[in-house]
Amino acid sequence: MENSSDVTSIVLTAYYGMEKLKHTYFCIFLIIYIIIITENILLISVIGVEKTLHEPMYFFIGNLAANGLYGSTVLLPALLSNLLSTKYEVSLACCQTQIYGLFTYAIIEFTILAVMSYDRYAAICHPLHYHTIMSLSKVYKLIVFTWVYPLIAFLFFFFLTLQLQFCQQAIDKLYCTNYSLVKLSCSKRESGG
Structure with missing residues (x-):
């Protein structure tokens, strides 16, 4: 099947209901975005600089912060741009990229939380073998996996x-x-017998 389409852009109609207060929403979302960026960069920097925080759990927390930067950057700049626009239209490619970014952000978040729970399991159930179980190389492999x-x-x-x-x-x-x-698809769907 070809990836051809008559539609090259997507209109996000929910913005039409926000027109009277769109500048207020813009200011609120901009402040939220700045806070998210600042706090996550600060957290990652503190974990990177402070040698006492170079433990597996803090590396995972740093990855949660990096994922927070990723997720907010996928969503909020486009939202802010649309709030300033008079046409609430995005290209199909941008829409697809945003979908990929938002879904992977969520899956990464859950995967990091699962790895963090494994770390806590190892620390609580096997305290004497914890540093063997959660060696630095294993932590790096888990981070790459997440x-x-x-x-x-x-x-x-x-x-x-x-x-x-x-x-x-x-x-x-x-x-x-x-x-x-x-x-929004108009692709032919094959019906199962």
Whole structure:
């Protein structure tokens, strides 16, 4: 199936209901974004500089902060841009990129939390062997796993969305979601016998 489409942009219709207060919303979301960026960079810097924090749990917390930067950067700049715009239209490619970023952000978050719970399990149930179980090389491997696995795993699923053709272009949200985009599809669906 070709990845051709009559639709080259998506209109995010939820912004039309915000027009009277869009400058207020812009200021609020800008402040939130600045706080997220500042606090996460500060946290990552403190963990990097302070040698006493070079423990597995703090490395995982630093990765949560890095993922917070990733997730907020995927969502908020586009939202801020749309609030300043008079047309609430994004290109199909930008919409698809945002979907990939938001979903991978969520999967990375859950994966990091799962790895953190494994770390706490090892610390509580095997305190004498903790440093053997959570060696520095294993911590690095777990960190790589928490980022690479979600990026690849969702890519296989998202590839199906990229194959669709779209006939409609209105999503009633402030940002693109995979389900909303799939609902705009006009691709022929094969019915199972």
